[in-house]
Amino acid sequence: MTALFNFQSLLLVIILLVCTSTYIHQMFPAILDRNKDGLMGIFWKCARIGERLSPYVSICCIFMAFSMLVGN
Structure with missing residues (x-):
């Protein structure tokens, strides 16, 4: 099942995108600013x-981590 059809997976992908983009912007700000x-x-x-x-x-990341542990 793809992340588009599973709501929990879609939220996980969005949170990971936000966290990764923020990390890249902190390390290399010129790449995203231009x-x-x-x-x-x-x-x-x-x-x-x-x-x-x-x-x-960060609260969403913690919540998603616990929901993944409980869900499996």
């Missing part, structure tokens, strides 16, 4: 979400 438009702009926006909502994103 690509604010187009397809690469999605990663810049995800990095902004991760930077500004980091407590909520």
Whole structure:
């Protein structure tokens, strides 16, 4: 089953995208800052979400980790 049809997997992919984009922006800010438009702009926006909502994103990561443990 793909992540598009499973809601929990879709949320996991989105959270991982936000966390990865934020990490890349912290390590190499020039890569995402020069690509604010187009397809690469999605990663810049995800990095902004991760930077500004980091407590909520970390709570979501913890919640998803526990839900994966309980679900299996």
